[in-house]
Amino acid sequence: MANENPDLLTVAGVLRFLAPTPFASDEVHPLSGGNCNFVYRIHLRTPYNNISTLVLKHAEPYVAASAHRMPLAVERQNTEVTAMNAVKAILSSDAVVIVPTIHHFDDVAHVVIMDDCGVGAVTLKQLMLKNPPPVSVAKALGAGLGEFLSRLHVWGRDPQTSNHVSFDQNQQGRTISGYVTYGRLVSTLTGKDNIPALSDPPLDIAQSKLDTISALSSEKIHAINTSHQTLTMGDFWPGNIMVRLNPAGDSLERAYVLDWEVAKPGVAGLDIGQFCAEMHSLRRFSPACDASATTVLDAFLKTYRDAAGVDVGVAKDAMVHVGAHLVAWTPRVPWGSKERTREVVEEGVGYLVEGYAATQEWLRGSLVGRLV
Missing domain, CATH: 3.90.1200.10 (Aminoglycoside phosphotransferase (APH), C-terminal lobe)
Structure with missing residues (x-):
């Protein structure tokens, strides 16, 4: 799925990155709240497993919110994906508190695509x-x-x-x-x-x-x-x-x-x-x-x-x-x-x-x- 040197710091770049994938989107909106990564809500052109919106999380080798680009290794995403998949597997089917399902992990472009918690969350x-x-x-x-x-x-x-x-x-x-x-x-x-x-x-x-x-x-x-x-x-x-x-x-x-x-x-x-x-x-x-x-x-x-x-x-x-x-x-x-x-x-x-x-x-x- 990875493009060569994708631009994932802008909405336009994310749209281009997703265009040839199953997650092609017509709208992308940056999400606030996090400090370390670039996070977007993506509105899929064609529903994926009956899902119309997902969240894309992109890691750079620095803290996204840092003006001086404080270094932070991108391998942090490997840890996150491994943990979320493992924890998802041990939760009961009726659990009220869960982790989002991960639908795709691109460890070259450093992109995770996961469930959207919802606009009202x-x-x-x-x-x-x-x-x-x-x-x-x-x-x-x-x-x-x-x-x-x-x-x-x-x-x-x-x-x-x-x-x-x-x-x-x-x-x-x-x-x-x-x-x-x-x-x-x-x-x-x-x-x-x-x-x-x-x-x-x-x-x-x-x-x-x-x-x-x-x-x-x-x-x-x-x-x-x-x-x-x-x-x-x-x-x-x-x-x-x-x-x-x-x-x-x-x-x-x-x-x-x-x-x-x-x-x-x-x-x-x-x-x-x-x-x-x-x-x-x-x-x-x-x-x-x-x-x-x-x-x-x-x-x-x-x-x-x-x-x-x-x-x-x-x-x-x-x-x-x-x-x-x-x-x-x-x-x-x-x-x-x-x-x-x-x-x-x-x-x-x-x-x-x-x-x-x-x-x-x-x-x-x-x-x-x-x-x-």
Whole structure:
């Protein structure tokens, strides 16, 4: 299917690329939301397997949203396709939370063509911020996501069945996951990273806490680089979850988990903690979605615990990762006011330090208490 040197950075180029293929299209529309790739909704001239619209995702050897073309190896698509096909195969036929079906992968042009989640679908983050769902929908969504992640992690515990050897090649995924959280915790808190929300005045974090965070950061980065606890999604947050409700908005039709480019063997608690941190941020910065976000979170944790079984170690990993995510990401994303941002970062410091030394009793009263 690959053309020689195809232009896939423009609509006109995508139309030309698709013209001689079964996916020839009359309309192509760029989709927003992602940072790493060029993504388009394609309107097929002739339905493909009775489908009239699909999504085309093209990778370049750099981050699409980076003005300086930050390098990013295109082999990330091989990881994504392998992961999505494998996870698709382990989901039950009646699962509400799924991954899109991949219809074509061109590893020369670096193109993936997959199911379209639908014009009415929005990310879970958008849904919570703009139109928080009723509690009944939030509960169904949380339970579905808990079931989804637990199924992935239970299956992923067997390195042969879930093909850890193949995913071990994703060193780029390990490096990214380690750096974007634990690799910049101390520099964030000391002011070295010059983040406006944390300056004037700088945060006053006790040296003893910084020492603890430095030690746990090294430990967690080592675990990210070496762990084979299970197969992890690697980027399980509300921006990678597309949600489609019925027209009335009072029931969940389907949710899709997207962007598997950093899937790898790793630490289960990091997937859990990333999701929990983001849902917690939603309710901290947008009180209007507090009830919905809390319901999603509670149902997610309870369903995951019941389906996967969780020991204290997994719960501690999750709690520490909540703290790491709040510290590393909150001040770098335009969540809200400077004052609230600083509050949430300092809250994250507490989760890091206390979670690292947590007892089972402490964990039961924590944000991830429903896991234990």
